[in-house]
Amino acid sequence: ILSNPLNRVGWGWDPAIVRERFDHLVVCCANQLGAHADLGGWSDRVELFGLPITLIGLGAQSENKQTSPKIPDGTRRFLSAVKSHAADGGSNIAVRGDFTHSFLESMSIDSSPYGCPSLLISKVRDLGAAILQRQASAAVSKVAVAAGNPWHGESAGLERLLVDIVEEYDGEYVLQHPESMIQFAFGERDLISEKSMSRFLGVYGERFDSSGLLDWYRRKSSVFADAPTWMRFLKRADLVLGPRYHGVALGVQAGIPGTVVTIDSRTDELCEGTGIKAVALADAMTMSSGQLVDSCLWGQDDALRFDANRKLRVQQYIDFLRRNGLCPSQHLQDLSLST
Numbered sequence: 001i002l003s004n005p006l007n008r009v010g011w012g013w014d015p016a017i018v019r020e021r022f023d024h025l026v027v028c029c030a031n032q033l034g035a036h037a038d039l040g041g042w043s044d045r046v047e048l049f050g051l052p053i054t055l056i057g058l059g060a061q062s063e064n065k066q067t068s069p070k071i072p073d074g075t076r077r078f079l080s081a082v083k084s085h086a087a088d089g090g091s092n093i094a095v096r097g098d099f100t101h102s103f104l105e106s107m108s109i110d111s112s113p114y115g116c117p118s119l120l121i122s123k124v125r126d127l128g129a130a131i132l133q134r135q136a137s138a139a140v141s142k143v144a145v146a147a148g149n150p151w152h153g154e155s156a157g158l159e160r161l162l163v164d165i166v167e168e169y170d171g172e173y174v175l176q177h178p179e180s181m182i183q184f185a186f187g188e189r190d191l192i193s194e195k196s197m198s199r200f201l202g203v204y205g206e207r208f209d210s211s212g213l214l215d216w217y218r219r220k221s222s223v224f225a226d227a228p229t230w231m232r233f234l235k236r237a238d239l240v241l242g243p244r245y246h247g248v249a250l251g252v253q254a255g256i257p258g259t260v261v262t263i264d265s266r267t268d269e270l271c272e273g274t275g276i277k278a279v280a281l282a283d284a285m286t287m288s289s290g291q292l293v294d295s296c297l298w299g300q301d302d303a304l305r306f307d308a309n310r311k312l313r314v315q316q317y318i319d320f321l322r323r324n325g326l327c328p329s330q331h332l333q334d335l336s337l338s339t
Helices: 014-021 040-049 073-084 098-105 127-137 158-168 179-186 194-204 210-220 226-235 244-254 265-274 289-296 298-321 330-335
Strands: 027-028 054-056 093-095 141-148 171-177 219-221 239-242 259-262 277-280
Touching: 014 040, 027 040, 040 073, 040 265, 073 098, 073 141, 093 098, 093 171, 093 219, 098 265, 127 244, 127 298, 141 158, 141 244, 158 289, 171 210, 171 226, 171 244, 179 194, 179 219, 194 298, 210 219, 210 289, 239 244, 239 289, 259 265, 259 289, 265 277, 265 298, 277 289, 277 298, 298 330
Parallel strands: 027 054, 054 093, 141 171, 141 239, 171 219, 239 259, 259 277
Antiparallel strands: none
């Protein structure tokens, strides 16, 4: 989304060199507002660098949207440092949605709830309409699953249903995290701890023993190290679904109907901010594999809502970047009705 000349800066670089080589710092953020992340070290570096700074894609993480996250003092200092280094004194933090925006507002930190910029990868302007047209052209025979996390207590049981979908729809079980899932995918038996094996059998054990589970992972799972290859692979599928927001979002940007099974405030907010179709975990767990697949297909309203939201976000990001002294890319401007 940026057309400025870009280069990477390490947080540990000499501040004098950073100031000599760069005019502006842009940080690609994630769900870093929570007890799990202390950004105090970043705060110190922002002050030492002394340059205008812009954050993009920042999100708060909590079990649900009714509960505000508890953040360390170091993260509070980082947010204050970012606020004091805004290019024009206004909002220099683009956040994933209203939940994060409201949380920051309670701390007197201004932000712009414009959704995750992964929404803007595709060059297709009316992407939702194109997705609906593709969906109508063929029956669902192959489903890609954005696999969840067997260690996540609330949603671990969902994996059994996702395995059923992979089996019944010639599917692929696409892994992102944690490392123990990757070890299963590559058959790294010597690295799999007894604790991991016990946990995985507790989640998947109704269908598999240990050898069967390792064999299934070897045959049915995939791992990707870069987004373009991942997106191209997903084009083979007729539908992508699962609890990993970005695993689904990349499929949507590749022109595939996709639906997120939302498991917490983070996935709820991401879907609300980008207009991607969602099914709540509690609802998904009452369904059979076929019912969940059917519920994840897009309708006309889903496509219209997605396209309307995406056009809004495009213009918001263009305006946000310009307000912060940054240059929107030609790709981003081409997605806009007005440049």
